Amino acid sequence: MEYGVALLVLVALVALVVSVPLRRGARVEQLAETRLEELRAAKEAKYREIRDAELDHRMGKLSERDWRGVDGELRGEAVEILRELDALEGRAPGEAL
Amino acid sequence: MAGVGSACLTIGLFTALYAVGASLYGARGGGRRWVDSGRRAVYCLAALCVGAFAILESAFLRSDFSYALVAEGSSTTTPTFYKVTAVWATQDGSLLLWVTLLALFSGAVLFLTRRSLRDLAPYAAAVLGTVAAFFLLLVVVWENPFSTLAVAPQEGAGLNPLLRHPAMMIHPPMLYTGYVGFSIPFAFAIGALVTRRTGADWIRATRRFALVAWTFLGTGILLGALWSYSELGWGGYWAWDPVENASLMPWLVGTAFLHSIMVQEKRGMLKVWNVSLICATFVLALLGTFLVRSGILDSIHAFGASTIGVQFLIFIGAVIALSAGLVISRLGDLRSKARLESLLSREAFFLLNNLVLVALALVILWGTFFPLISEAITGTEQTVGPPWFNRLVTPLAIVLVLLAGIGPVLAWRRVTVAALRRVLLVPLALTAMVLVALLALSDATKNVASLVMFCFVAFVLAVVAQEFWRGAGARRSMTGEAWPRALARLTARNRRRYGGYLAHVGIAVLFGAVAASSAFLEQRDVRLSPGQSVSVGGYDIDYVRATADLGGDRGGTGAPIAFGAVMRVTHGDETFTLRPSRNYYSTADPSRGAISRFFEGEATSEVDVRWGLRRDFWLAVRPDLVSLEKPIARADREFADSPGDVQAVVINTITELYRQEPPPAAFRVIVSPLVAWIWIGGAIVLLGALVAAWPSPEARLRRVRSLYKARLGRELTRA
Numbered sequence: 001m002e003y004g005v006a007l008l009v010l011v012a013l014v015a016l017v018v019s020v021p022l023r024r025g026a027r028v029e030q031l032a033e034t035r036l037e038e039l040r041a042a043k044e045a046k047y048r049e050i051r052d053a054e055l056d057h058r059m060g061k062l063s064e065r066d067w068r069g070v071d072g073e074l075r076g077e078a079v080e081i082l083r084e085l086d087a088l089e090g091r092a093p094g095e096a097l
Numbered sequence: 098m099a100g101v102g103s104a105c106l107t108i109g110l111f112t113a114l115y116a117v118g119a120s121l122y123g124a125r126g127g128g129r130r131w132v133d134s135g136r137r138a139v140y141c142l143a144a145l146c147v148g149a150f151a152i153l154e155s156a157f158l159r160s161d162f163s164y165a166l167v168a169e170g171s172s173t174t175t176p177t178f179y180k181v182t183a184v185w186a187t188q189d190g191s192l193l194l195w196v197t198l199l200a201l202f203s204g205a206v207l208f209l210t211r212r213s214l215r216d217l218a219p220y221a222a223a224v225l226g227t228v229a230a231f232f233l234l235l236v237v238v239w240e241n242p243f244s245t246l247a248v249a250p251q252e253g254a255g256l257n258p259l260l261r262h263p264a265m266m267i268h269p270p271m272l273y274t275g276y277v278g279f280s281i282p283f284a285f286a287i288g289a290l291v292t293r294r295t296g297a298d299w300i301r302a303t304r305r306f307a308l309v310a311w312t313f314l315g316t317g318i319l320l321g322a323l324w325s326y327s328e329l330g331w332g333g334y335w336a337w338d339p340v341e342n343a344s345l346m347p348w349l350v351g352t353a354f355l356h357s358i359m360v361q362e363k364r365g366m367l368k369v370w371n372v373s374l375i376c377a378t379f380v381l382a383l384l385g386t387f388l389v390r391s392g393i394l395d396s397i398h399a400f401g402a403s404t405i406g407v408q409f410l411i412f413i414g415a416v417i418a419l420s421a422g423l424v425i426s427r428l429g430d431l432r433s434k435a436r437l438e439s440l441l442s443r444e445a446f447f448l449l450n451n452l453v454l455v456a457l458a459l460v461i462l463w464g465t466f467f468p469l470i471s472e473a474i475t476g477t478e479q480t481v482g483p484p485w486f487n488r489l490v491t492p493l494a495i496v497l498v499l500l501a502g503i504g505p506v507l508a509w510r511r512v513t514v515a516a517l518r519r520v521l522l523v524p525l526a527l528t529a530m531v532l533v534a535l536l537a538l539s540d541a542t543k544n545v546a547s548l549v550m551f552c553f554v555a556f557v558l559a560v561v562a563q564e565f566w567r568g569a570g571a572r573r574s575m576t577g578e579a580w581p582r583a584l585a586r587l588t589a590r591n592r593r594r595y596g597g598y599l600a601h602v603g604i605a606v607l608f609g610a611v612a613a614s615s616a617f618l619e620q621r622d623v624r625l626s627p628g629q630s631v632s633v634g635g636y637d638i639d640y641v642r643a644t645a646d647l648g649g650d651r652g653g654t655g656a657p658i659a660f661g662a663v664m665r666v667t668h669g670d671e672t673f674t675l676r677p678s679r680n681y682y683s684t685a686d687p688s689r690g691a692i693s694r695f696f697e698g699e700a701t702s703e704v705d706v707r708w709g710l711r712r713d714f715w716l717a718v719r720p721d722l723v724s725l726e727k728p729i730a731r732a733d734r735e736f737a738d739s740p741g742d743v744q745a746v747v748i749n750t751i752t753e754l755y756r757q758e759p760p761p762a763a764f765r766v767i768v769s770p771l772v773a774w775i776w777i778g779g780a781i782v783l784l785g786a787l788v789a790a791w792p793s794p795e796a797r798l799r800r801v802r803s804l805y806k807a808r809l810g811r812e813l814t815r816a
Binding site for chain 1: 098099100101103104105107108112115119129130131133134135137138140141145212213214215297298301362363506507508509510511512513515516519520564567568571574575590591593594793
């Protein structure tokens, strides 16, 4: 008896919660928002890499020549991310500067 | 409430299946609404599992013996502290804990990724739902923790006395959190493979979960070692037991994964290797869970024989087949553009470290399953003991520690020989000094492997100290900050790097302590009567007197009887007293007499240890109760039908007899150097992992901004 009542109550509660998005109707797909999130994370990761390389250079692990090469490459990748970010945020290239 | 608990699990099973279906349907074109609904189903699943777990905990705390599980694993005399832990000391309860943790982790990761990874997150939700559904199927159909008894007994059987130890209270949840935590990166790796989004996005989203899982699993392993050392009465902390090995294997492969994902993040390389590693880690986590409950290998840590071994094997087989099939079918997508530029680079050494870690895991896997393999081939079960493991694992562990020192000094991509010379000069000089000091001042030469290990530990410590020093120096040259501030800011700005270095220090310290305590341990087994003495490792030990306690054991485990000894120990100018004892728990076996049942149940050692940074002095006693056999047998005959208080007086008289005329007792004395550094090393690893896992200020700021933007969007839409 207890099991049966609990089953019914729990089924009703779970159905209520999981059906909210279905009852809400079609939502505007926020693909751009999602991509923005990912790009921001990628931007931070790239900035971290640039800082890492600079720290390695300052600590004597990377020669000046190697660091310049690595740094240039990383900055190029960061610029690509920033370009895509600007495009999605509706800014002109470099506007945020 | 058992009915409500059962209902939570049944509905949980269907909710997990719904989460799988809705997520897959939404991802395959059904629309975002279904994906959201599937994610909400996972939240509901977490709530249902927590509800079921709370109901079971409550039954244990109330000693409600109408629950079969409570009657089997607890009793009214079990201390409250251990009633709480008794839930996961049982097969069914531990499975419920596993799935509860899984549901909580799944809910957390799906909540955190609700606005990102929108194409692969639904597949991850489906994978997590499938794993949860499997475990729920086990607890609903075969191992239901809410089974009830037609007639509730007056008293329960009680918690296994061996498990009445504080470390044991935390050890299983830690291990399970580790096992479960690895299911998160596994699920997202599968999602990445399905959607062919094999970049570093899935790694960035789940790296922290992997790190948390690794930390919990490592802490759980160490707590198990601490329990073994201070409870099992044999004096060691690691016995290469199958269940111990089963927890170490996913930790080793998980360690390899945590290193190699950095190579993918930085260089876009090792994609096949990374998805393979996380699949292997998850499979090994499942294998660890399976080994504890299948009964196929003998272990002191395992539950008894169970009915779910076959189901586990089928599930593990399916996970291996599906993961391997998916990885093979996506080999084209997993191809890296970048190539290894130099063997003198951090990524090259990460790869080497990965190979050593995987080799270690393979050696342990082979040794653990050798009894089954040998039986399948020859028909006779053969086991490989600790010497076999030590012979193979020691050289690999030494190489691993060396790599833990070399890795931090290397830069990504390439390092010139001149730069390498510059960064290695000081650490190598310090290592050489340590070697000379060890040769001149210690007897470390007696064990070459240990000597090499100590030198490599010194090398790691020197490298990491230099890294902090040079890093803070570089920062000071840019900012002019004072040393303490520069060090703090350096660590805060580069948490992953310096947290990782701290973890390297902890591991090196831990390995060094293992080497010292294994190679230079002094152990002696003696029989002593009160008044007699013995000397071990420079310690003079006097057996002062015997002790006999009723209902007041030192560990507060609820043991009715404890026999022990008071030992005075002198070491140089230092004198201290230790009180090792042995607890005796009553048995419910009806074939035993009314009095003898108090002496003939399970018995556990209550070891007494003088902890020290230089060495531990470890002492265990095993009283000889032969002299009490006659009085106990007589008491069984004469007081079988006496009231409880009379029987209590009789038991008191017998224990008093032991105290006044104690026979010789067996003692195990161990003097073990640097054991404390195993636990200290573990604590340093934990600290390093915390530093590395802590969100950076930028990430926190981004999260806040993103929340505000989402709110703004919602409010503008409403307006």
